[in-house]
Amino acid sequence: MMIAGIAETDWIALLLTLRLALTSTLLLLVLCVPLAWWLAFTPSRAKVLIEALVALPLVLPPTVIGFYLLILLGPRGAIGGALESIGLTHLAFSFTGLVIGSMVYSLPFVVQPLQNAFQSLGNRPLEAAATLRAGPVDRFLSVVLPLTRRGFLTAFVLSFAHTLGEFGVLLMIGGSIPGQTQVASIAIYNHVEALDYGAAHGLSLVLLVLAFSLLLAVYALNRRFRLVGVAQ
Amino acid sequence: MKVRFQLKRGGFTLDAAFDLAERGITAVFGRSGCGKTSLLRCMAGLEPDAWGQLDVAGEVWQAGVQSLATHRRSLGYVFQEASLFAHLTVERNLRYGWRRVAPSHRRVEWQTTIELLGLGPLLNRYPDQLSGGQRQRVALGRALLTSPDLLLMDEPLASLDSDSKAEILPYLEQLHRSLALPVVYVSHSQEEVLRLADQLVLMDDGRVLTQGPVARVLTRLDMPLAHQQGAQALLEGVVTHQDEADHLTEVVCEGQSVWVSQLSQARGTRVRLSVAARDVTISLVPATDSSVLNCLEVQIEALESDPHPGHVLIALKLGKQVLLSRITERSRRQLALKPGDRVHALIKGIAVH
Amino acid sequence: MWIRQAVLAGLAATALLMATAVQAQQITRVAAASQLRFVLEAITAQYRERYPQNRIDVQYGSSGRFFAQITHGAPFDLYLSADMDYPTALVEAGFAASEVMPYAIGRIAIWSNTVDAQSLALADLTDERFRRVAIANPRLAPYGARAKEALISAGLWDALQPRLVYGDNVSGTLQLVQSGAAEVGIVALAQVLNSGIASQGGHALIDAGVHQPLEQGLVVTRRAMQNEVARHFAGYLRGAEAATLFRTYGYDLPADVP
Numbered sequence: 001m002m003i004a005g006i007a008e009t010d011w012i013a014l015l016l017t018l019r020l021a022l023t024s025t026l027l028l029l030v031l032c033v034p035l036a037w038w039l040a041f042t043p044s045r046a047k048v049l050i051e052a053l054v055a056l057p058l059v060l061p062p063t064v065i066g067f068y069l070l071i072l073l074g075p076r077g078a079i080g081g082a083l084e085s086i087g088l089t090h091l092a093f094s095f096t097g098l099v100i101g102s103m104v105y106s107l108p109f110v111v112q113p114l115q116n117a118f119q120s121l122g123n124r125p126l127e128a129a130a131t132l133r134a135g136p137v138d139r140f141l142s143v144v145l146p147l148t149r150r151g152f153l154t155a156f157v158l159s160f161a162h163t164l165g166e167f168g169v170l171l172m173i174g175g176s177i178p179g180q181t182q183v184a185s186i187a188i189y190n191h192v193e194a195l196d197y198g199a200a201h202g203l204s205l206v207l208l209v210l211a212f213s214l215l216l217a218v219y220a221l222n223r224r225f226r227l228v229g230v231a232q
Numbered sequence: 233m234k235v236r237f238q239l240k241r242g243g244f245t246l247d248a249a250f251d252l253a254e255r256g257i258t259a260v261f262g263r264s265g266c267g268k269t270s271l272l273r274c275m276a277g278l279e280p281d282a283w284g285q286l287d288v289a290g291e292v293w294q295a296g297v298q299s300l301a302t303h304r305r306s307l308g309y310v311f312q313e314a315s316l317f318a319h320l321t322v323e324r325n326l327r328y329g330w331r332r333v334a335p336s337h338r339r340v341e342w343q344t345t346i347e348l349l350g351l352g353p354l355l356n357r358y359p360d361q362l363s364g365g366q367r368q369r370v371a372l373g374r375a376l377l378t379s380p381d382l383l384l385m386d387e388p389l390a391s392l393d394s395d396s397k398a399e400i401l402p403y404l405e406q407l408h409r410s411l412a413l414p415v416v417y418v419s420h421s422q423e424e425v426l427r428l429a430d431q432l433v434l435m436d437d438g439r440v441l442t443q444g445p446v447a448r449v450l451t452r453l454d455m456p457l458a459h460q461q462g463a464q465a466l467l468e469g470v471v472t473h474q475d476e477a478d479h480l481t482e483v484v485c486e487g488q489s490v491w492v493s494q495l496s497q498a499r500g501t502r503v504r505l506s507v508a509a510r511d512v513t514i515s516l517v518p519a520t521d522s523s524v525l526n527c528l529e530v531q532i533e534a535l536e537s538d539p540h541p542g543h544v545l546i547a548l549k550l551g552k553q554v555l556l557s558r559i560t561e562r563s564r565r566q567l568a569l570k571p572g573d574r575v576h577a578l579i580k581g582i583a584v585h
Numbered sequence: 586m587w588i589r590q591a592v593l594a595g596l597a598a599t600a601l602l603m604a605t606a607v608q609a610q611q612i613t614r615v616a617a618a619s620q621l622r623f624v625l626e627a628i629t630a631q632y633r634e635r636y637p638q639n640r641i642d643v644q645y646g647s648s649g650r651f652f653a654q655i656t657h658g659a660p661f662d663l664y665l666s667a668d669m670d671y672p673t674a675l676v677e678a679g680f681a682a683s684e685v686m687p688y689a690i691g692r693i694a695i696w697s698n699t700v701d702a703q704s705l706a707l708a709d710l711t712d713e714r715f716r717r718v719a720i721a722n723p724r725l726a727p728y729g730a731r732a733k734e735a736l737i738s739a740g741l742w743d744a745l746q747p748r749l750v751y752g753d754n755v756s757g758t759l760q761l762v763q764s765g766a767a768e769v770g771i772v773a774l775a776q777v778l779n780s781g782i783a784s785q786g787g788h789a790l791i792d793a794g795v796h797q798p799l800e801q802g803l804v805v806t807r808r809a810m811q812n813e814v815a816r817h818f819a820g821y822l823r824g825a826e827a828a829t830l831f832r833t834y835g836y837d838l839p840a841d842v843p
Contacts, residue, residue, distance in 0.1 A: 067653065070653065074658045075658040080658070093658060124315050125315065127311075128309070128311065129328070130277075130303045131303075131309035131329075132328050132374065134303055134328075134332060135301075136303075138303075143317060147318065175654055175659045175661075177614070178642060190645070193756050195781050195782075
């Protein structure tokens with residue numbers, strides 16, 4: 001069935017892609033805050049080691065990342081096998097597996113902007129807030145978040161956009177199951193392989209327009225609120 | 233209250249102890265790097281490795297390595313650079329601490345503080361729209377509005393230009409007069425100390441050299457301040473008479489008259505006068521045929537040789553107060569000056585605060 | 586204030602997206618080598634008409650990747666490889682529910698969309714006008730390995746090697762020629778018989794005697810042990826009707842297929 005010239009299966013792939021990008025990006029934003037915070041302020045010597053590890057997904061070929069994740073999350077892997085042994089299913093070839101793959105793949109895109117934002121903020125605003133009776137959580141919500149908003153925005157945009165185009169990792173760990181793990185990028189690839197260039201163009205265009213509109217909306221939202229400089 | 237802190241950082245060790253007065257401004261004075269900011273930060277709980285003792289208003293803030301978290305301390309802190317929250321207007325900056333104090337604990341009033349510091353016209357502006365002096369006033373107001381039991385100020389004027397400093401000093405003096413809480417004021421500026429401090433804690437190389445009333449510490453010959461080039465003595469007096477014709481004001485100090493350039497202060501106002509050691513000459517007889525306006529009867533308390541070669545530093549008693557004078561060794565010999573002598577101090581220049 | 590609005594909007598959007606999750610249905614999943622795409626699409630279309638209640642979904646990809654995925658839990662019920670080695674390895678690894686069944690024998694051909702390949706022989710590939718020649722990667726793709734064997738037996742391998750470019754699989758190899766990155770290539774016969782490709786250029790069939798046979802085998806995976814549809818479809822693939830289509834698409838058939 002065709003809707004607006006695009007096959008229904010392609011629309012499903014598109015929605016799956018959006019769902020994946022949103023889920024993995026939001027999860028990353030939450031989980032990476034403590035890591036980025038630690039990296040920004042720790043005097044520990046382990047910092048350079050952790051920074052290098054965080055940057056690793058940038059240099060590893062996506063298929064390699066996918067392959068190792070497949071081994072880890074599949075039924076014979078350390079994580080997948082452990083799950084199977086307690087009666088649960090392994091994580092490969094499922095949406096959860098895709099989310100994990102995307103999170104590993106986009107990890108540096110979230111940690112680095114957040115870390116930079118926290119470092120630029122410095123300790124002083126937090127000390128000031130503490131002298132004004134604000135506890136740790138209060139300080140984070142009322143001072144850190146508003147002043148590092150741009151860092152969060154950058155992290156969100158980079159991770160989201162990166163996941164939209166993700167291919168190698170997802171193909172390996174997802175198996176391209178229509179409706180479950182076949183994301184838009186894989187669908188486009190399949191069309192190209194099948195020499196169905198019309199369908200490939202169509203889906204690519206929709207993906208492009210959708211992604212662009214989303215990013216535009218996010219940047220516009222950021223501009224609406226007073227841009228904050230770093231002046232004292 | 234007793235204050236005691238030890239801190240090791242890099243090659244620097246802080247080991248300081250002093251008594252903090254329950255009221256008034258205690259200035260912590262010393263060269264850059266002597267540890268005064270570190271001491272202040274320890275008092276605020278901002279140094280996690282500190283060891284020490286500090287009780288404020290019956291609450292234990294520091295006992296050994298145990299430290300009460302900063303946000304649980306009833307303190308106000310003014311940083312050297314205002315450190316206002318850039319994403320909040322002035323009003324919301326002020327409200328930040330204010331809101332986090334239970335209404336029943338609020339002793340400082342909102343409107344009074346705004347008026348005292350002249351913050352009314354600034355309320356809707358953002359910090360980047362303010363001048364340095366304005367920012368510091370807001371920082372001060374923000375700290376006060378938490379109704380603190382202790383106010384800590386870390387060189388609040390150090391990053392301001394002289395115009396901004398001149399703008400804000402009157403506010404600080406006004407605050408000084410109207411506040412009933414202890415203030416610790418860190419500074420390396422002698423002028424600020426002269427204008428604002430009641431007690432002076434002198435620090436050097438991480439240790440406290442001495443503490444005491446500011447006029448006393450300034451003039452102690454065994455302390456470094458008296459030996460500085462710009463050594464000053466502080467006198468306190470009361471305005472008694474305005475001479476409109478000659479544009480002069482009479483201030484009475486320890487029963488003697490001191491004439492200064494016309495002041496706006498009303499009769500009966502207490503004022504501080506500072507007199508530089510280099511501006512005080514000594515005469516065995518009253519100066520009747522000279523242009524010097526002020527000639528006071530004093531008694532020599534002590535003499536010491538000055539770091540400047542060929543000069544001596546003399547501490548002169550004026551009732552209960554002390555004046556400093558720096559003269560040449562030759563003059564001292566010629567006048568045969570010694571402790572206990574009653575002489576006349578001729579004062580060339582007086583600054584009023 | 587605006588944070589709350591943004592969070593609510595985000596939650597609403599997420600709920601909407603979650604609703605798009607497709608329910609799992611009883612589908613038999615087939616993993617097939619990418620070069621089987623055209624012939625298999627025809628065969629499955631026919632099968633679906635005959636047996637509409639049997640739901641089949643075919644995914645195309647490299648035999649090697651599918652092997653790795655199946656041995657790590659990929660939910661495929663049938664595995665159609667481009668060779669015999671991979672299915673055999675799957676059986677030996679204990680992931681198969683049947684023995685390896687050959688279903689087709691592939692052929693390779695020379696193809697170009699810029700030069701009339703019909704008149705070309707293997708020896709012509711060393712001609713100066715062919716700056717680059719594309720074959721599938723011999724290490725990854727069985728068709729590439731056979732192409733290499735053909736070139737070696739014709740004594741051309743050493744001379745030609747500096748000019749070779751490698752496609753990931755036969756599809757990639759075809760694209761290299763189509764895009765002009767290589768002027769000529771050795772690809773699967775099944776590909777060049779497809780009307781779309783044939784209209785772009787002719788081909789020259791390579792004699793089956795100069796390389797090992799491209800026998801292609803399938804297995805039913807361990808996961809599909811109880812899956813009747815998988816076995817049924819496997820049987821259909823090796824039956825007479827499928828055989829006709831295989832031949833149309835340029836495949837030879839194994840001896841035991843009618």
